[in-house]
Amino acid sequence: MKKIKTIIKPFLNKIVNFCKNHWKLLIFLLVILLLVIFWQFKSSQKNKAKLVFQHPEIKNIVKKLEVSGVIDAKEKARLRFAGGGKVVYLGAKEGDQVKKGKTIATIDKIALEKQLQQDLNLYSKERLDWENTRDDIKDRWIDNTEKRTVDQAQLDLNNEVIDVEIKTEAIKNSALYAPFNGVLTFSPTAVAGTQLLATDYFEIVNPNSLIFKAAVDESDISKVKAGQLAKIQLDAYEDQEFDSSVNYIAYTSSQSSTGTVFVVEFPLSNPDLNVFRIGMNGDVAITLAAKDNVLTVPYSATKERDNKFFVDVKNGPETYQEKEIQVGLVSDDEVEVISGLSENDEVLIPE
Numbered sequence: 001m002k003k004i005k006t007i008i009k010p011f012l013n014k015i016v017n018f019c020k021n022h023w024k025l026l027i028f029l030l031v032i033l034l035l036v037i038f039w040q041f042k043s044s045q046k047n048k049a050k051l052v053f054q055h056p057e058i059k060n061i062v063k064k065l066e067v068s069g070v071i072d073a074k075e076k077a078r079l080r081f082a083g084g085g086k087v088v089y090l091g092a093k094e095g096d097q098v099k100k101g102k103t104i105a106t107i108d109k110i111a112l113e114k115q116l117q118q119d120l121n122l123y124s125k126e127r128l129d130w131e132n133t134r135d136d137i138k139d140r141w142i143d144n145t146e147k148r149t150v151d152q153a154q155l156d157l158n159n160e161v162i163d164v165e166i167k168t169e170a171i172k173n174s175a176l177y178a179p180f181n182g183v184l185t186f187s188p189t190a191v192a193g194t195q196l197l198a199t200d201y202f203e204i205v206n207p208n209s210l211i212f213k214a215a216v217d218e219s220d221i222s223k224v225k226a227g228q229l230a231k232i233q234l235d236a237y238e239d240q241e242f243d244s245s246v247n248y249i250a251y252t253s254s255q256s257s258t259g260t261v262f263v264v265e266f267p268l269s270n271p272d273l274n275v276f277r278i279g280m281n282g283d284v285a286i287t288l289a290a291k292d293n294v295l296t297v298p299y300s301a302t303k304e305r306d307n308k309f310f311v312d313v314k315n316g317p318e319t320y321q322e323k324e325i326q327v328g329l330v331s332d333d334e335v336e337v338i339s340g341l342s343e344n345d346e347v348l349i350p351e
Helices: 002-021 023-047 109-137 144-172
Strands: 057-073 076-079 085-090 103-107 175-177 182-186 202-205 210-217 229-234 242-245 254-256 259-267 281-298 302-305 308-316 319-330 334-339
Touching (some): 057 319, 057 334, 103 202, 109 144, 210 281, 281 319, 302 319
Antiparallel strands (some): 057 281, 076 202, 085 103, 103 175, 254 259, 302 308, 308 319, 319 334
């Protein structure tokens, strides 16, 4: 024991002497330490999440379904000359209004008629060859080689008949007519004298038939009904909304990158090709259901388990308890509360 005291006493004396000689430094270090502790305490208090509570509100609630789509037209036609040809007359320019039955363009019939005469001559020649062959084999047996020659002659004759029919039809269709009132939205040429290919086309659109077409996923299509109100927002006019409604729901499905979808159509009121253009992309919000003046809480404040809804209700300055509620209409942002809460309650709003 004496030995321990002999060791400790000099050590304590050294500490006392150090404190006497460096008391200013020790006070300075103590102040720094207290400041660090105080700063950490304030930071922890500042970072401590403050509970946010909100009273349920009486308001209107709307459940919507938002899908993407594109502008199209119910009456849209692409007119082509079956065999192409040289344009000799243009009855309308791109952008012109056209009435049903108006001549859009005609092609040179002279060349087609010459080609038809040539095909008729070839047909007559093949016909004579075929009849000679048939007379030659009428009363005798033929082998397989000769039979194949006869079959080939028959096919050649059939092909000439088809060529004559094609040219005859091309002459009949040497003029293109507007099938309905509309606007010529595309023309492959602006001048006569141009040689058109069979793939070249004139496009006519009836602006009064413009629609917005959206693809609704099969998991949501049962919620969509004819007559439901909708608002369309186009990418080209982000600050505008256009009122519409569900006009048509496709009976057959289509395939998209997201799976099976059904096309839903929405008419565009007061269509104007200077505003609405075919191919414009956008979104449509369909009103599936709506209720006015009902008690609501934010959807973010609810929790769902086993098909039941719960909220955390304030029961003290910084405390709360979970409570089950009965809900009605549920939207993306709000939940209708049928029972379990009143306007006097306060529910926890998670951050």
